[in-house]
Amino acid sequence: MKTYYVNWHGPYTYENICDDVKCQTEKPEDLFKNGLYIFIGKKKYAREKHLQYVGITEDSFKFRLSDHHKKDQVNRELSIWLGKIIVPKKHGRDALETVEHMIAYFAQLPLNEMKKCTPPQTSCTVISRFYLPASDTLRKRIPLLLQDIPDVMLWDQESERFHYSGRMQDYTL
Numbered sequence: 001m002k003t004y005y006v007n008w009h010g011p012y013t014y015e016n017i018c019d020d021v022k023c024q025t026e027k028p029e030d031l032f033k034n035g036l037y038i039f040i041g042k043k044k045y046a047r048e049k050h051l052q053y054v055g056i057t058e059d060s061f062k063f064r065l066s067d068h069h070k071k072d073q074v075n076r077e078l079s080i081w082l083g084k085i086i087v088p089k090k091h092g093r094d095a096l097e098t099v100e101h102m103i104a105y106f107a108q109l110p111l112n113e114m115k116k117c118t119p120p121q122t123s124c125t126v127i128s129r130f131y132l133p134a135s136d137t138l139r140k141r142i143p144l145l146l147q148d149i150p151d152v153m154l155w156d157q158e159s160e161r162f163h164y165s166g167r168m169q170d171y172t173l
Helices: 061-066 092-107
Strands: 003-013 033-043 049-060 077-088 124-131 152-156 159-163
Touching: 003 033, 003 152, 033 061, 033 092, 049 092, 049 159, 061 077, 077 092, 092 124, 092 152
Parallel strands: 003 124
Antiparallel strands: 003 077, 033 049, 033 077, 124 152, 152 159
16 A cells, blocks of 8 residues: 655645745755645635645646636635645656545545546555645644545555544654
């Protein structure tokens, strides 16, 4: 069973995705390409903001999102979270697709029409950590709209069981 650690940074607006780039653990340009992104906002006629879509890119986020077909469906109060798989350090498109599928299926994201219908094909664990925008500062409180993405998600394909853990605490010894 593979385990993926994902660091999420946000929220961003589309305009400030590349403006704030500063990350002490990576080259700034690396933070903003080859990863995952989440759209949060309101669709037409909606009254409340919700998680709407998770996607992947092997290109820069700015380029991928510039003419994204789903971005236009979240037409009000759009905020974007950017995710990077940090473990395993070297990964390919299959890792991005596996994490995307886990989040889309188990959070039942409305604009992920295909991936929310079937569970992932392989067993895996996804551990998410949420950071302030363009920072290595871990968030103490996770925004309410991200509550549908647990800190730890585990899918066991053999037993067809999903396990998850809500918010985990960090302790310094």
